[in-house]
Amino acid sequence: xxxxxxxxxxxxxxxxxxxxxxxxxxxxxxxxxxxxxxxxxxxxxxxxxxxxxxxxxxxxxxxxxxxxxxxxxxxxxxxxxxxxxxxxxxxxxxxxxxxxxxxxxxxxxxxxxxxxxxxxxxxxxxxxxxxxxxxxxxxxxxxxxxxxxxxxxxxxxxxxxxxxxxxxxxx
Numbered sequence: 564x565x566x567x568x569x570x571x572x573x574x575x576x577x578x579x580x581x582x583x584x585x586x587x588x589x590x591x592x593x594x595x596x597x598x599x600x601x602x603x604x605x606x607x608x609x610x611x612x613x614x615x616x617x618x619x620x621x622x623x624x625x626x627x628x629x630x631x632x633x634x635x636x637x638x639x640x641x642x643x644x645x646x647x648x649x650x651x652x653x654x655x656x657x658x659x660x661x662x663x664x665x666x667x668x669x670x671x672x673x674x675x676x677x678x679x680x681x682x683x684x685x686x687x688x689x690x691x692x693x694x695x696x697x698x699x700x701x702x703x704x705x706x707x708x709x710x711x712x713x714x715x716x717x718x719x720x721x722x723x724x725x726x727x728x729x730x731x732x733x734x
Contacts, residue, residue, distance in 0.1 A: 577596060577597070577598050578596070578597045579594065579595070579596045579597075580594070580595045580596075581593070581594045581595075585713070587713070587714070587715060588615060588616045588714075589613050589614065589615050589616075589621055589622075590613065590614050591611070591612070591613040591622060592610075592611070592612050592613070593609065593610070593611050593612075594608075594609070594610045595607060595608070595609050596608045596610075597630065605629070605630040606627060606628070606629060606630065607627070607628055607629075607630050607633055608625065608626070608627045609625070609626045609627075609628075610624070610625050611623070611624045611625075612624075662691070662695050662696050662697050662700070663695035664694060664695040664696050665695075665696055665697055665700060669704060669707075673694065674704075674707070674708045675708075677690065677694065677701070677704060677705070677708055677710075678708040678709065678710055680693075681705060681708075681710045681715065681716070682710070682716055682717075682718070683716070684715055684716045685715075686715065687701050687702060687712075706719060
């Protein structure tokens with residue numbers, strides 16, 4: 564038997580990729596497993612899950628397909644889910660088009676509006692659309708206006724170094 568690429572009759576090769584992300588207070592996981600056996604075509608199994616802060620299930624699913632169908636199914640799922648959610652670009656995939664305001668400076672008025680709307684609970688996708696920015700641009704700007712990008716409706720806590728000590732300047 565030689566090195567890489569050698570096969571053993573009856574042997575199944577499994578490759579697995581896992582990704583976890585947190586969005587708000589929900590933890591999402593996706594696992595993609597490929598299996599190649601001596602007598603079968605390569606299959607891909609995609610498992611998706613999501614749990615809320617109390618462990619409640621918010622997303623669950625499993626999809627099995629032939630490896631040759633992966634690109635078409637990925638595009639179909641991505642487009643369908645974005646259309647269903649009403650978003651035009653909440654994902655990380657680049658389409659070649661830039662948001663109209665991407666890279667342009669923020670004004671004091673825009674910062675005030677971003678803070679007000681974040682504290683009111685507006686989702687990142689809506690803010691990105693209305694400010695003509697990317698979701699990543701919105702998330703990056705939130706801390707600059709004092710908002711916690713991981714907790715919709717919340718300001719960032721004040722760091723201890725900036726808190727006023729009780730009793731002021733008295734020693």
